[in-house]
Amino acid sequence: MKRTSIISLVVLLLIFIFLILRQEYHDISSPPSPDGCVVCHEPETELSPSHLLAVLGCSSCHLGNPFARAKDRAHMGIVKNPGDLHFSRLTCGRNGCHPDLPQRVEKSIMATNRGILKAMQTLWPHDTSESVHDVHELIEKPIGQSVALDHFRKMCGGCHLWRPRYPKLGEIGRRGGGCTDCHIQELSSHTQDLSKKRFRHPELTTRIPSENCLKCHNRSARIGLSYTGRFESEAYGTPYQKGGPGSRRLSGGRFYLELPSDVHHQKAGMDCIDCHTEKGVMGDGKIYTHQEEQVDITCITCHDPDLQNENPDRELARRLERLNRRQPSFSVLSYVISPNGSPLYHIRPGPGNKMKLYRKRDGKEIVFERLAQPEVHKAPYHKRLSCQACHSAWMPQCYGCHETLFKQASQRGWLTGKKWPGRWVEGRSYLRFRKPTLGVCPDGQIGPFAPGCQVFLETFDEKGDYQPDISLRSLVMASFDPHTTAKNSPDCIGCHLDSKVLGLGEGSLKVTGKGLNFKPVYLSSESGLGIEFPLDAFVSAKGSLLQKPSRPQGRPFNGEELKQITRVGLCIPCHDQYDDPIYSRYEQSLSRFLAGDAPCRKEVP
Amino acid sequence: MNCILHFFYLVLLCLCWTPLSPAHESLPYEIKDFSSCLMCHEGIEKLDANHAFSCDQCHILPENRHKPLANHDLIVRFPAAPSYAKIFCGPCHQNEISRLYNSLHYTLAGIINQTRYLWGAQKEPDSQYSASGYGDLKGLPPDPSVVQTPADLVDDLLRRRCITCHPGKKPPQERGLYRGLGCAACHILYENDGVYRGRDQAMKGRKGYPKVHKFCNPIPVRQCLHCHNGSRVGADYTGLFEHDYHQSYRYPISRGMLPERIYLMDHHRLKPDFHYEKGLLCVDCHEKGDVMGRGEVNRCQQEAVRIRCQHCHEPYNNNIDESGKGQSHPCIEDGLFRSRQGRLHMLPIQDKSVKAHSIPQMKNVHCIGCHSAWSFSDYGPSLLRDDRRDLSQWAPWRLQSNSTINDLFDEQGRFLGPVSGPGPWFLGWRFRRWEFLTLGKDSKGRIVPFRPRYQFLISFIDKNGRVILDSVIPQRGDRSGQGWAYMPFYPHTVQKRGRPCEACHGQPLAAGQGIWKGQGQDLLLTRPSPPVYPSLKLLSESEKTKLLQKTPIYRKWRFRTLWQDFND
Incomplete structure (x- = not known):
């Protein structure tokens, strides 16, 4: 009897120790969640410091029923990707989180594709009875006869924020997903095995890597490629590697060559978000047709900033800076503001005539010059x-x-x-x-x-x-x-x-007093x-x-502008400095020259 | 007895022809006399008055002429081919043939010896090997059995990919490429579609035959283009520039039709040479010596071609240059140029009143340095010999001006089956441009355009899929450096008006510094590598500086030229 009791005691003790250890292990490696979802799904990592699992649980984002134990009940109404614009008003946009953002994003160019749709419906064969304004409208519409919209649906419609995520290989699998299209650090694998209890939850971030932008911005104007010094090549796939076309590939069987990248990338290692503001990218709640209407920065926003202005929206700047977590705190409350009032909280006055930029992704300080050489840059x-x-x-x-x-x-x-x-x-x-x-x-x-x-x-x-x-x-x-x-x-x-x-x-241009003579190649x-x-x-x-x-x-x-521009060409061989006096009174100088009074006329009969 | 023999021959002839050519069953005439070729080839043209021979004089070897002609076996279809020309053409044209056998058209010694040298297969770039083995040079050596370096592959590349346009080699039976062999490659006209259009009833409408059974005189441009297509000089004369190879460049479809392909490729049309626009033929400038050689073995076109712009445009100037001294073109009559087609052309004499022609610093610049509208610049060829049986991965690049590769796939790009033996050589460029131009100095010290000619990366994958060479840069045979080279090029894209001074002055690309300093592995290709022969030079550092700086003298002259234009 005594022996049985001891054995029972030992077993109980072991169970107790196991439970304690298990609890500790659980505490260390997996964030606790107020939701019952963790019984089956234990994320190995946190989403972000602002989205702690212990605070938000799972269902705040993924909906579903956090109290049920049975899979089908627990998964009722569940949303796999809360960032999907179809659900984001209920998830990311819920009260107390980001209530204004989904509505803004839905109206932004990246969600509507209004510019492309308008251009195509204007320029391509199209039946106006089928006309649409934005992608969402087009998704809802039955397929019609419009050649323009047929092309959009099949060849262009792969890049917009309404696109759900699909478990596909390559770039296609990484595109789409509404808020998460931009705001997640991409996983190395395009799909996750959720049949296993422990899994890596994608990490949410406001420090968006440029690779996320490049998933889409690598075609058409190809600005993402150009910025990083890549030129979509004539698809020779050279140099060959390992007995076949080389590895410098882009999606869709395309290849690239390496050219000089943008100086902001080459010298400062800046990402897209170091220039582009949240309003410029996600919209400001207004509906725009073209991207240049929505983008709210220009070069002079940073390079010739007006720092005298009373900085509006200081609170937003503070908040963004805090959220970024890589920025030094404000010592002087002065920062750059975009023409539309967006605070570029990470770009601040530097020593002397210089400016400082703290890269959003790593906080590294970049010192840059303000616009110099007024005789060049302010030449009337x-x-x-x-x-x-x-x-x-x-x-x-x-x-x-x-x-x-x-x-x-x-x-x-x-x-x-x-x-x-x-x-x-x-x-x-x-x-x-x-x-x-x-x-x-x-x-x-x-x-x-x-x-x-x-x-x-x-x-x-x-x-x-x-x-x-x-x-x-x-x-x-x-x-x-x-x-x-x-x-x-x-x-x-x-x-x-x-x-x-x-x-x-390209061709042979001859500028005569009577006009231009051009022979193309x-x-x-x-x-x-x-x-x-x-x-x-x-x-x-x-x-x-x-x-x-x-x-x-x-x-x-x-025609008149061409004539004027090329006529200056006559003077440029000798007068090629911006501060050359002839340009301060060009018309006068030109008439003097044509009348034969200018000193350089000695050179020619 | 004679009748029986005739009958026997007739039956034999019918037996020979019938299965081969069913179309002949319905010939609209009857064979009357089998002993004469003209029984079948009724209406065939006579070559010309000087060659009014009987058929057997050119088409049957002397030792076979007495034999009964039971079928076509004894008939030599290409009597001017290198192996027969001495026999058939030689009795009258001994000199021409012996000169021809040493000419670049026959030896292709330039491309062969330059490539072999750059790939490390011979120590000197000077001419040692020729494509044909006729003449004074050796034929290409056999391929080694084991491949370890590019030098082991170069002869195979030359044989199977490069020298397919040798006059002795039968061309692919494709649009634009049909031609005769040997002397006939030039002197017997083939239409681009290769269809016989003469009056020979037996041959009428048949493909793969000359236009007519006649010597052509003058030789039209399209005849030269049967070989001089692609990025070879001559294609530019007519304004042809190949499309890129990838299937996404098989355009435009126009009115529902793809353009008719020629020379196995699609082409952009750029501004042709001014002389072409005026109706001048290649042979109007290039005389016999330029084309058929002068007897000596040449290393490159530069040495072989002696015609100078000045021979026509400055014909009375006795101080032109070493070879052109006091010379003028033989077609000049009383100050007019009589073309081979008999047309008289006014000769614009180099106009000294044109400011650009009177700049003393420009005296060393070749006319073509300014007067070319565009040039071929094909950067960074990557060559890969793929010996594997399955080559389907190459389908998107199936059109690359090569019939062997083209024939591996159907029109939809489906691979047509396993390959055995040495695989084809696949070619890809880094990029091809017509706008770019780099300058250098030719052997006479004149500033001329240079183009990237040899910037090879060589790969070889064996039949078991082992990568033996993976984009290897070859090394020169004398171990003097990597086997890349720029070579002088004389674009045949002459335009009346010269390029603007800024096309070269102040342009790092023209000076040889490359685009954006040639940074990165792609733009590096725009920085010229030393030419093959020491007599050809890239611009020296001081010449580069001169070209890039805008000196007061430059500014003065530039202003003068612009002012002259302005008042025109």
Whole structure:
């Protein structure tokens, strides 16, 4: 009897010790949760310091029934990805958390894709009865006959915030998911095995790595690629590696070359979020059609800041700084403010004429110069020039976007995952990394332009017959910041007498007193394109428009502007300094020269 | 007896022809006399008045001429091919043939010896080997059985990928590539579609034959382009620039149709050479000596071609240069140029009143340095010999100006089956441009355009899938450095108006510093590597500085040229 009692006591003691140890182990490795979900699911890591499991539990985000033990009851109404815009008003946006954000994000460009949809419905074959304003509207609509929307659904609709996450390999599996599209640190695996109790919960962050942006921003204007010094190449896949095409790959069987990256990336190691504000990215609650309306920073926001202003929204700045957790605390309450009032809390006055930026991801201090050389940057005759016009080292240029629709075959659409007749095949004429063509941007400033897009649409019906009525050519030049900022800029003549920069295209330019004489290198008609001007010509030598601008307010230089710009070219060989006196009274100097009074006329008869 | 023999031959002839060519069953005429070729080839053209021979003089070897002609076995289809030319053409054209056998067109010694040297297979770049083995040079040696370095692969590459356009080698039967062999490669015209269009009833409409059975005179440009396509000089003369290889560049579809492919590729059309626009042929400038050689063995085109712009455009200047001294083009008559097609052209004499022509510092610049509209710049070729049986991974790159690779796939890109033996050589570029131009100095010290010619990365994967060479840079045979080289190039894209001064002055690319200092593994390719021969030079540091700086003299002249334009 006594022996049995001892054995029982020992067993009880062992059980007790086991329970204590287990509890301790549990405490160390797994965050406690007020929810019963942890009976089956024990995340190995916290989401973020602001989303502690012990505080929020699981159901605050994932909904479901935290009190039930049976799987089907516990999972009732559960949301796998709380950031999904379809649920985010109930999850991330619930009262007491981020109530205003889902509504703002839903109206933002990255969720609506309004710009792309508007452009396509305007420029491509489209039945206006099917018109939509944004992606969400399109998702709800049945598939119609519009060729424009068919193309959007199948070829463009893979990048928008309404897109749910799918357990797919590669970039496709990492795209989408509403708030989580940007705000999670991507896991190495695209899928998780939730049949196992312990798992790695994705980490939430406001210190968004640029890789998250690059999941989408690597096509079309390719700004994400350009910023990091990658140029989508002509897909040779060279140098070959291990007996096949090399590893410098992009999604969709594309490859890249390495070019100089943006100086902000190259020298300062800055991420996208070091410039782009939360309002600029997630919207400010207003509906915009184009990204440039939503983006709320410019170069001078940081490089020529107005620090005298009373800083509004100091509380927001403080909060953002606290949330970032990498920033030194404010010693002086002075920071940069975007034109729309967003606090760039991490960019502050530095010593002397300098500024300081604390990188959002690691808090590293970057000291940079404010805008110097007023004779250059404030020259009255260049007042229309945008910073990008001179400081963009190169611009990715995709000439000839050949879109062919074969209705004999089928293709899956991005929005619903359904397949229906009509397969798109895409091709190009040629790619270039070159200095940009300049023109007048919608805001009236002179900025860089690149093809965007030069559509050669050809359609074939169910029998394989060519359909001339719904085939078209729509050549558009788009203005955008290529994100290839360089400290150096071209010399004066590099713009004033460069036919490519002026918008005429590559070729031989002769500037005479009577006008411009230009002979292009590329012969489009002979190349079978069915157009009478080169692919790289935005404007003719006489100033007539050859390709449409991407915004109605944009345009190439007109005939008079071309004449004026090139005429300066005559003086530039000798007078190539900004502070040259002839430019302070240029018209006078020019008339004097033409009248034969200027000293340099001695050089010529 | 004779009748029986005739009947016997007739039956034999019918038996020979019938199964081969069912179309002949319905020939609209009857074979009357089998002893004469003209029985079948009725209406065939005579070559020309100087070659009004009987058929057997050119098409049957002398030792076979007395034999009965029972079938076509004894007939030599290509009598001008290198192995027969001495026999058939030689009796009259002994000199031409012996010169031709040493000419670059026959030896291809430039590309062969330069490549072998750069790949480490020979110590000197000077001509030792030729494509044909005729003439004074040796034929290519056999391939080694074990591959360890690029040098072990270079002859295979040359044989199977590069020298397919040798006049002695039968070309792929593809649009634009049809041509004859040997002398006939140039002198007998083949249309791009290779269809016979003469009056020979037996041959009418058949593919793979000359346009007509006649010597062509003058030789049209398209005849030269049967070989001089791709990025070879001549293609630029007509404004052709190949599309990139990947299948996403198989465009445009226009009015529902893909453009008709020529030379196995799609092409951009760029501004052709001014002379081409005026109707001048290759042979209007390039005479016999330039094309068929002068007897000596040349190392490169530069040495072989002697025509100078000045021969026409400055014909009365006696101080042109060493070879062109006092020379003028033989087609100049009374100050006019009579083309081979008999047209008279006004000769624009180099105009000294053009400011750019009177700049003393420019006297060493070759005309083409300014007057070329564009140039071929193909950066960074990667070559890979893939000996594996399954080559389906290459489907997106199946169109790369090579019939062997093209034939591995169907139009949809499906791989047509396992490959045995040595695999094909796949080629990919880093990037190809027509806008870029780098300068260097030719052997006469003139500033001329240079182009990236040899920037190889070589890979070899054996039949078991082992990667023997993985993007290896070859080393020069004399161990003087890596086997990359820029070479002079004379773009045949002449335009009346010169390039603007800024195309070179102040341009790091033109000076040889590369784009954006040639940073990174891709832009590094825009920094020129030393040419193959020491007589050819990249710009020296002081020349680079001169080109990049805008000196007061430069500024003055630039202003003068612009002012001249302004007043035009």
